Amino acid sequence: MLESMEVTTFAGRVGELFRVVIDDTTTLATWLIEVTPAPGADGGATRAGRRTPFSLVFRSPPGAALPQRIYRLHHDGLGALDLFLVPIGPDGEGMRYEAVFS
Numbered sequence: 001m002l003e004s005m006e007v008t009t010f011a012g013r014v015g016e017l018f019r020v021v022i023d024d025t026t027t028l029a030t031w032l033i034e035v036t037p038a039p040g041a042d043g044g045a046t047r048a049g050r051r052t053p054f055s056l057v058f059r060s061p062p063g064a065a066l067p068q069r070i071y072r073l074h075h076d077g078l079g080a081l082d083l084f085l086v087p088i089g090p091d092g093e094g095m096r097y098e099a100v101f102s
Contacts, residue, residue: 002081005101007054010035013077018058020085021072028066030058030073030097053102058085059094066097 014035019027034057060066068086075081085097 002083002101003051006051007035007037007101009078010054010056013075016075016077018073018075018081020058020060020066021074022066027074028060028064030060033057033059033096051101053100055101056083056099057088058097058099059091060097062090062094064095066095 010032013032016032018030018032020030021027034055036055036057038053038055066085066087068084070082070084073081073083083099085099088096088098090096
């Protein structure tokens with residue numbers, strides 16, 4: 001499923017809730033705050049059968065800090081996604097995490 005996702009899959013979902021599964025009983029609410037095509041990308045079209053790279057940035061509430069690893073995220077419209085999240089630091093509203101699609 002992830003192979004078919006492009007920047008356009010997420011572009012209209014900024015501000016939406018994604019729940020990160022921590023363990024069998026715990027989830028962490030995160031919100032998609034940025035969808036960024038790679039520099040020079042043309043908005044998500046594939047070239048020669050390859051997806052144009054892009055990144056997603058999520059924000060969790062203040063005080064939450066997850067280590068980098070693969071997490072299962074649940075979204076009401078997209079279902080379950082297994083993404084490698086990397087913490088990129090806090091901002092004024094919470095902790096930010098990035099997932100890169102190449």
